Amino acid sequence: MKTYSLLLSILSLSCSWVTAGDTKVDDIPTRQAEDGTLVFAVRDIPAGVPKKGHGKDAKKYGYRIPSLLTTSKGSVLAFSERRLGLHDHAQNDIVLKRSTDGGKTWGKEIVAVEDGMNSINDPLTVQLSDGRIMMMYARFPYGRHARASGWIQMAEPGYDDLKLNILTYITFSDDDGLTWSEPRDISRAVKQPHWLNANTPGAMIQLKKGKHKGRILASLWGAVPVKDKDGKVTRNWEIVVAYSDDNAKTWKRTESLKDPEKGFPNECQIAEASNGDLVIVSRNQAGAKMRKKSISKDSGMTWSVIKTDPTLASAQCMGSVISGPEKPDGSWDLYASHPAPQSRVDGRISISTDHGKSFQIKKIIKGYFGYSVMQISPDGKNLLCLYETKKVREIRFLSISLDQLK
Secondary structure (H helix, E strand, O other): OHHHHHHHHHHHHHOOOOOOOOOOOOOOOEEEHHHOEEEEEOEEOOOOOOOOHHHOOOOEEEEEEEEEEEOOOOOEEEEEEEEEEOOOOOOOEEEEEEEOOOOOOOOOOEEEEOOOOOEEEEEEEEEOOOOOEEEEEEEEOOOEEOOOEOOEEEOOOOOOOOOOOOEEEEEEEOOOOOOOOOOEEOHHHHOOOOOOOOEOOEEOEEOOOOOOOOOEEEEEEEEEEEEOOOOOEEEEEEEEEEEEOOOOOOOEEOOOOOOOOOOEEEEEEEEEOOOOOEEEEEEEEOOOOEEEEEEEOOOOOOOOOOEEEEEEEOOOOOOEEEEOOOOOOOOOOEEEEEOOOOOOEEEEEEEEOOOOOOOEEEEEEEEEOOOEEEEEOOOOOEEEEEEEEOOOOEEEEEEEEHHHHO
């Protein structure tokens, strides 16, 4: 019996590269997380910056939650929350930096949105066909969150109380990210009435083909307050798809997507496949160490029942899915990024050549790898990835030749 147990232990060690649906990664090419160009990092708060409430003693700016956008003018825009510290609700602003040389160098920090002691979270960006850049985000009232956490209380469902309700806004830039318009509240159109919030970080899309070409789509998550058997209020999670057919003037949303499996969909991204399918890939909160996925065959109006994807083994964490550049035959591949299943380390860069049905790992970014977003370079030759590293003390940028990901 002891010999049998020893054999099992040896077998377990020899197969340590396989976890929760992951595939063998020993022979996959790697890059080091520190190879990426530094874009944002924890730094001293300059003198004169107002610090109030629970942020009054903060000494450092923290940067978390990236978004990335390439523009028709050839620029690369990197977005982040700038926080008084690293707490999720530390009077966050949304800031960005611009690069005009493909990410080799980055300009000064630009404040896109700030709202005093309230927390501005989850930059979600897209460039529309008319050239305007749009950003969606959530505004959390000071001291309110989608959960109770220390001095912060749980927010309340609703749309009308700026001190209790989490609201969703959009803002636009007409000058390649340099300045931003007055934000507009779209909460009633995109947030379910029973939700606390409706937001997600990363990228949204505008359809490139089909009878709904030009439709803007964003997959959003919401926290749903529920009472346990002892009367304590906890939360579950759901996702919807918000869409606009008039260049963001008006918005509609689907009902919550169905998910019968263990765990809950959370932070999510949407991509358009070249066969016309739309693919949502989401964080799996409290479920298996695999990402959740749903597919639409009618331009986002209805969605398949959410299922875990064993080819996307991942710790619970935000990740990215995007469309690749169009190939000579008119098709394109999909690309995904997320951490390893063990924890937020060793980021996977994967490709799907079957319209999102399955993914294959092509590159591993070694080291700490948290939230990540991707885009294709302005010249269509490289995959760009912006990711949290150094235990969320830094956000770095990598450009990887698409030829290396075939």
